[in-house]
Amino acid sequence: MENRVKLTFDKTVTRLAGYSYGEQIYLNQVKNKVDFNNKVYIEFPDQIVKAASSFVQGFFNEMINEHGLSSIGTKIEIVSDNPDLIESICTNLV
Amino acid sequence: MEKISLLLSILALIISVAVAYYQNRKENERNKTNLWADYFNTIYKEHLIYKIPESRNYLQFVDNKLIGTEKLIFELNQIRKDSVFFRYNNNSYYVKLKTLLQNLEDYIVKTEEKAFEGGEQTDVMNRIELELDGIYDLISTAYVGAN
Numbered sequence: 001m002e003n004r005v006k007l008t009f010d011k012t013v014t015r016l017a018g019y020s021y022g023e024q025i026y027l028n029q030v031k032n033k034v035d036f037n038n039k040v041y042i043e044f045p046d047q048i049v050k051a052a053s054s055f056v057q058g059f060f061n062e063m064i065n066e067h068g069l070s071s072i073g074t075k076i077e078i079v080s081d082n083p084d085l086i087e088s089i090c091t092n093l094v
Numbered sequence: 095m096e097k098i099s100l101l102l103s104i105l106a107l108i109i110s111v112a113v114a115y116y117q118n119r120k121e122n123e124r125n126k127t128n129l130w131a132d133y134f135n136t137i138y139k140e141h142l143i144y145k146i147p148e149s150r151n152y153l154q155f156v157d158n159k160l161i162g163t164e165k166l167i168f169e170l171n172q173i174r175k176d177s178v179f180f181r182y183n184n185n186s187y188y189v190k191l192k193t194l195l196q197n198l199e200d201y202i203v204k205t206e207e208k209a210f211e212g213g214e215q216t217d218v219m220n221r222i223e224l225e226l227d228g229i230y231d232l233i234s235t236a237y238v239g240a241n
Binding site: 012013014015016017018019050051052053054091092094 | 167171174178196199200203204206207
């Protein structure tokens with residue numbers, strides 16, 4: 001089984017913002033749904049063009065606390081058709 | 095007579111030790127203050143005087159949508175990253191600044207998604223200006239406190 005979660009958002013949402021919203025998306029769509037002992041792929045849908053740093057920090061907070069900052073990009077891979085989104089996520093984790 | 099002379103010598107010694115201690119303490123405080131002011135100058139001068147005003151100029155409404163936000167958002171995040179030093183040295187200031195920076199970034203990112211007409215566009219620009227003022231005020235107040 002591929003250890004991948006494809007995030008889903010309301011069709012009208014193209015931009016993500018807010019620390020607590022990020023936490024909520026992690027809790028509802030990622031936590032306990034993938035096995036962090038193996039490489040995890042987290043896919044952002046094509047409709048998402050931007051994520052504010054607050055959302056990124058809320059979404060990744062628990063993963064960073066449990067698996068370390070260096071796990072993002074190695075054990076946990078962000079998948080998106082938008083390279084700018086991946087870059088902005090990776091540069092705004094802390 | 096000798097006793098009085100001895101007493102005066104002791105008193106003079108105590109006073110000179112006290113003065114030296116006081117001057118040393120003052121000097122340390124002054125050095126510390128100069129050091130903090132230097133940190134603020136190094137970290138924020140470019141951002142506040144040049145980069146934020148320049149990046150602010152790229153904001154505009156086209157077809158009722160706010161565009162040109164990338165540079166300002168980049169700057170807000172850069173200030174947050176450059177302020178990490180204060181996370182360990184003045185945490186309450188760091189948390190307040192981070193909150194203001196991310197609140198403005200959130201507002202801009204959410205605003206980009208919607209369409210605004212006429213006066214609403216002015217309201218958006220005014221809100222951004224107001225939040226930028228708050229960021230400038232916080233940094234300036236902290237800097238003045240360091241002086």
